[in-house]
Amino acid sequence: MSESELLLKVRDLQIDGRSDEIWNPIINGASFDLKKGEVMGLIGESGAGKSTMGLASMGYTRDGCRISGGTVEFDGIDLVNAAAAVKRDLLGKRIAYVAQSAAASFNPAHRLIDQHTEAPVQHKVSSRSDSEADGIELYRKLRLPNPDEIGFRYPHQVSGGQLQRAMTAMAMACRPDLIIFDEPTTALDVTTQIEVLASIREIVEEFDTAAIYITHDLAVVAQMADKIKVMLKGDEVEEADTRTMLSAPTQEYTKSLWAVRSFQRPQKPAVHTSATPIISVRNVTAAYGKVPVLHDVSFDMHEGRTVAVVGESGSGKSTTARCITGLLPPKSGHIEFNGEAMPLDYRKRNKDQLRQAQMIYQMADTALNPRKTIGELIGRPVQFYMGLTGKAKRRRVDHLLEEIELEPEIYFNRYPSELSGGQKQRIGIARALAAEPQFIICDEVTSALDQLVAEGILKLLAKLQDELGLSYMFITHDLATVKSIADEVVVMKDGRVVEQGPKDDMFKPPHHAYTDLLLSSVPEMDPDWLTNLLNERGVDNIGDAAVGKM
């Protein structure tokens, strides 16, 4: 590689973060090179230091962080020691950033086009009117709807996937040499994600922009990157070009990441048609105020089985769960438990009816009271539903902790803040189990977790189901999770059930058109997957564009 091609040179980069007045290392020496026009994928679990490193590549550290050693050289300029004004001159003009949440990263007070033209005008790259015209051109290239008009809207008037593309356009405004993409599609639905991925890849290729693509999703990075760098807790694990990395990882950690999607439960035999479902949702229609959310939703859930409810954000999955638990009484229809209609409002249900349906939430962080110890959190439903106190209560809590594979002696007196994300989610499971329910609603319980941790939770849920004969309603937007744990699948869209049936049938054609779109939008580890899909379908038949045609 000749020196002239080299754009970014990072050597032995070390970054510290401050907590409680002490500087702790976050990145322990990372090195890499990036050539002009090259795309590097940066992967690892949350806390691996990916974002910190991405920002450090721009010479930027967040408050409470500092670069404590090593060098970052961009086109021969030392970004670690450069004056603020020198860095400001590069940022936005030659190095641009695309953030994870475009909705939070666009200023709510200004129109998109005003934010788009700000960098070119401030850096004196082009005039306001030229840059505005260029912005509209970029919106067109990124296939945003109404490119002539969309820039004149405020961020809240534009959908998440469109905002993410508008942000990519904004990053392109000065035609930078390098763009840092920080998990740009993590917050998006699969059908939206694929569109954004296609747009990003196309425009990066067209302008021959170098990029660092940060993500925790291996399948996504396989589509986007020329080479991949794996990080673990601030340490470099390995780096190789994409195809080598996917086919022949050398490190154990990388291999374990690659193997995550292997967990799969066998399909259970079909239910007897005469069996009484444990929970039956019958023609439920619900609304938030005057806004209708569910339309005539019906499906059954049987004992000892897992029903996965899939669909994109806003499809009514969580609302269905709220109807079942009685938190949101349906406008019409009813909920049957073991063949008997339950009161629609949870306030009218008796303790036993309440006990039978428990819930585990997506964000274990916010679902656990931070001021209660683990013992109190699990002890509360034990006492409330089971009437156990004193030693009996303690024995039961200890037993529950053992069930979720946490040592009772160690964890009983801890607070949620002293636990990792996966452990917190386990506490959520134990709290649901404390009521000894027959039926548990799992609302996106693995979405906020890293893949390895998520797998642990799925295995635990499967084990508990086998031991206790539990029924799960598993709400998720992740089809890989569905594949690994579900017996039956219910596909929802716009508050309606579009398809339902046993898992094996769902993953085999023929599908409902929407199910087909969902399935085909899930990225696969094959680096040619996106290219093939685009060749097969054409750019106008993927993602939201395809949803719109239905």
Place this chain on the structure above:
Amino acid sequence: MASILRIIAQRLGLGLLTLLVVSIVIFTAVNLLPGDFAQAILGQGATPEAIEAIRKDLGLNDPPVTRYFQWLGGAIQGDLGNSFAQANFASFAGSDTGSGLASVAAQVGPRFANTMFLAGVTAMIAVPIAVTLGILAALYRNSIFDRAANVMTLSSISSPEFFMAYVLILFLAVLNPILPSLSNIYDGMEFSERLTKTLLPALTLTLVVTAHMMRMTRAAIINLLASPYIEMARLKGISPMRVIVKHALPNALAPIINVIALNLAYLITGVVVVEVVFVYPGIGQLFVDSVKIRDIPVVQACCLIFAAAYILLNLMADILSIISNPRLRHPK
């Protein structure tokens, strides 16, 4: 736009309702004041008959509910009644009552105009200074400048108003006779002279109200600096000043507007001490004098004006906060 108009109409309705409730509270409270006007005006030696005559004549013997509705009915039509104190009591001897009574409006009106003038001048000085200082303090947060601005505004707000007034008089009127220390303004005065005479009390009040507004501006802006969109602006290479003014300030307007409104309300209703020190003929002095002599119609009118000022300014702050939010200005 329609939704904003609806919200404004709602707030306006609520404001009127509040004012109605406040009018009841004012009337009740004023009637609970010990002593009465007749006793106060005639002195200790008055005969019970004379007191009774005046009470009867002024309608003080009517039941409170009747008097409240009479007062309210008048107030709605813009007639705040007649001042007791300005009445020609000679006429009470005869049957010709009323002809010698001076209207409350004639008494309160000019005083209120003076107060508004003082509040206006103060606001013109204080608001730009406070907001600018707040922005600069946010920009150079934790620097010497930030701390100095904080210490100075906090010490001026912590000192009693009369003390700040005398300090200013000492430096600007006595040691360096730049400004007049007496603010005895009157009708028909030249505007420039009026302004010069108002300047010292206005400066005193500026020192009193700046700290609040400045600290709120600073806090509201700093509160937003951790937002992703501020980080985005920095990563676009935008200068720190522009980041604050263009990216943080528009989103920090609502709390700033609210604290400005509260301080303006204070300028209209709570500046008695400053008025007394500078002999400024504002409504505050009139109010205190009227309470002293139990001139109930004037007291009630002043209270009502104060309440209306508070409600109106807060209403305006609400509306401006709503308008400053693009989500409400440009619905989906």
